[in-house]
Amino acid sequence: MDRRQFIVLGTAGSVAVFTGCGGSGGGGGVATPPTGTAPPPASPPVSNPPPSTPVSPLTSGQPLTDLVRLANTSATPNEFAATLVARRASKAMLPGTSTEFWTYDSRVPGPLIDVFEGDTVRIRLENQLSQETTVHWHGLPVPPAQDGNPMDPIAPGASRTYEFTLPVGSAGTYWYHPHPHELTAEQVFRGMAGLLIVRSPTDPVPTAIEEKLLVISDLRLAADGTIPANTPMDWQNGREGNYVLVNGQYQPVLSINPGQSQRWRILNATNARYLRLALTGHTMTLIGTDGGLLRSPVPGLDEILLAPAERVEIIVTASLSSQASAVLRSLPYNRGGMGMVGSSSATIPLLTLTYTSGSTVAVALPSALNPVADLGVPTKTKRLVFSSGMGMGGMGGGMMSFLIDGKSFDPARIDLTSRVNEVEQWTIESRSSMDHPFHLHGTQFQVVSRTRSGVTANEPYLAWRDTVNVAAFETVVFNVVQHHLGKRMYHCHILEHESQGMMGVLDVVA
Ligand code: C2O
Ligand code: CU
Ligand code: CU
Secondary structure (H helix, E strand, O other): OOHHHEEOOOOOOOOOOOOOOOOOOOOOOOOOOOOOOOOOOOOOOOOOOOOOOOOOOOOOOOEOOOOOEOOOOOOOOOEEEEEEEEEEEEEOOOOOOOEEEEEEOOEOOOOEEEEEOOOEEEEEEEEOOOOOEOOEEEOOOOOHHHOOOOOOOEOOOOEEEEEEEOOOOOOEEEEEEOOOOOOHHHHHHOOOOEEEEEEOOOOOOOOOOEEEEEEEEEEOOOOOOOOOOOOHHHHHHOOOOOEEEEOOEEOOEEEEOOOOEEEEEEEEOOOOOOEEEEEOOOOEEEEEEOOEEEEEEEEEEOOEEEOOOOEEEEEEEOOOOOOOEEEEEEEOOOOOOOOOOHHHOOOEEEEEEEEOOOOOOOOOOOOOOOOOOOOOOOOEEEEEEEEEEEOOOOOOOOOEEEEEOOEOOOOOOOOEEEEOOOOEEEEEEEEOOOOEEEEEOOOOEEEEEEEEOOEEEEOOOOOOEOEEEEOOOOEEEEEEOOOOOEEEEEEEOOHHHHHOOOEEEEEEEO
C-alpha cells in the first residue's frame, strides 16, 4: 500500500478526529468513545439485514500492491526484531470522505512479517488504541504466554514485547490479529490483521515461480465513509462488509504472462465471509494449507473453499489460449444463518488477472513438496459440541447464543486438559444450522474425516491446519498434539461468535 495515501490522525491517547462522522442512526456511531462495541446485551433480534449495496464504488482496477514488509531492526543473524503500533489511521475510500481504521502501523492490512524457520522473533506492540488489545500469532507454535491470549491484555497506552523462536518445520502461511476479551471482532473488522510468513531455506517450489500474497478482507462503509458498528444481525451471522478487498484494494489487477505460473498465498482475514474461490477459465493447483506445504501438489481444482482465518498456497498457471484476462471470484456459498447472508447468493469479483503480450515457458513443480509426517495413532480422545440457538444460556432473552459444549467462554475456567506431546483425536460435532470454522491455538492438526448426513469422507491427503470448517450438522475428526505447557484457546473463527463466547480454554499439562 502506498504510504502517501494515509493521513495519520491522532497520537497516543488522543481523541480521534473523524471527518464526516454523521453518526448513522442506531449504529451507535463509530466507536466514540472507543471503549468498543462489546457483544450487545440481550435484545430482540432485528430482521433488517446490514447494508449490502455499496453507495458508490471504490476505485477499482489499480495494479495490485505488494504488502509492505515490517522492517527488521536486528542486525543479529536468525533474529527478527520490530515494533508494531496499534493505532487509528484514516484513508480516503469513498470520494469526498475519510475512513478511520484501527490499524497496525497505519496500514490496512498490517505490514507483512516475513521470517525464517529458526528465527527468534521479538516484536513489541505499542497500544495507542483507547481500549485493550493483544497480538495473537494465529497458527504459530509459540508458548501460550507469548500468544496474545485474551487473559493477557495490553492496556491502552501500554506496550509489551512478544518473543518466540520458530522451530524448524514450521514454514507456512500465518497471520496476526488482536485477541482481547470480547473486542476481537471489532478490532479486526476495523482493520487490524496482517500476514506472517515463515519460510524454509529449503523451500521446494522453484523460485522462478513468482510469489504473490493476497490478503482478503471485508470492509463495510456507510455512505459517509465511516465503518459502522455491528448490528444485532451481525452479532448473529457474523459480519460481512459491502466491499471485499485484496491487500486493502478494491478489485485490483494483477498481470501475468501467458504460460506463466504464480504461487499465490491467500489469507481469508474476514470476520465471517466464506470465500469459495474460483478463477474463470482456469483450474488451480493446491500446494499448501495453513501450516505449510502438502506432500504433493493437488492439481485441477475448479474451486477452493477458504473459511474465515484459513490460508492456502496455490499455483495458478495462465493459459496459453487467446484469453485476455481471468477473474478471481468468490462464488455463492450458503453457510446457514438467520435472514439473508449476502454471500449465499452473490458472486463477488476479487481480482482481475490480465494477460501481458509476452509468454513464459512453464516451470514444472516437483512432485514431492514436503514430507508431512503422519501424527500417528492417538492415545486420547476428545469430543466437542458446537451449538447455536435462541436463549440457550449465554446471552439469553431472545438473542441467539453460540456455545461449545453448552457453555459460553469464561477466561477463568479450564474447559479441557491435554498432556503435552500426547497425540489426541478430537471430534467436533456441530448441532448448529450454521457453518462454524473451528480453530485451535498453538499447533497444527491433521484432519482425518468429515461426516455429513451419515456419510463419512476420509480426508484425501495429509495437511497441516489450524482452522477447519465445521459445516452445519457436520462432524469433523482430526489428530493433534500440543508441544507447550499452558493455556490454549479454541474457538469458532466467525469473530462475532468468538467475541460472544463460542470459545474455550485448553490447559496443556505435564
Ligand atoms: Cu485467529 Cu484465536 O484466533
Ligand atoms: Cu489463533
Ligand atoms: Cu461460529
